[in-house]
Amino acid sequence: MIGVLVPAHNEAELLGACLASLQQAALHPELNQEAVCILVVLDACTDGSEAVARAWGVAVLQVDKRNVGHARRAGADYLLQQGARWLACTDADSSVDGDWLVRQLAFGAEAVCGTVRVIDWSPRAEQVRLVYEGHYQSREDHRHIHGANLGICARAYQRAGGFRPLPADEDVHLVRDLERSGAHIVWTHQTCVTTSARRDCRAQHGFGEFLDGLSAPSR
Secondary structure, three states: OEEEEEEEOOOHHHHHHHHHHHHHHHOOHHHOOOOEEEEEEEEOOOOOHHHHHHHOOOEEEEEOOOOHHHHHHHHHHHHHHOOOOEEEEOOOOOEOOOOHHHHHHHOOOOEEEOOEEEOOOOOOOHHHHHHHHHHOOOOOOOOOOOOOOEEEEHHHHHHHOOOOOOOOOHHHHHHHHHHHOOOOEEEOOOOOEEEOOOOOOOOOOOHHHHHHHHHOOOO
């Protein structure tokens, strides 16, 4: 079984598009009808996120920590208990391509670090887009780490100790722990995920705050 992990804190507006894309990826014929469990970890949600998740018929786990690392760890534990051999992670404001899962698995690696793309830059100034695109490595063997686009073999995940219950950078710490454990990691642009450039950021020190930093005046 393949487990797909989506942490969410008040994501009712964008969660539906995320889940629609994940359900398409779960039906890819090259998965050979392997079971895919899509799990939304609702972390201290006070909006309609739960209703959206249940309307899409996906698994739901409730936590109340307002901590993305805790949410990812709890979700991973749940999926492993269900028998997941592979954990695919994305974010509630992101959408995956139809071959996202197939491509992750095709590498035969213990972890796959993918890239992200932004299609709608309207919430941001043009200068932010130019600076971002001038520095981002949209290529093979990049070194970006995104919780919105990460896949891990269950055994490698457990060997590395799993997501740390941190309020930020839990994805970075996991990949560093995987490296220290000797895991075979692929850094690829072939599994690119579309994400949001929104200004109302959910995760501390996440992608949104990174974009905020690009628009900050230099000192």
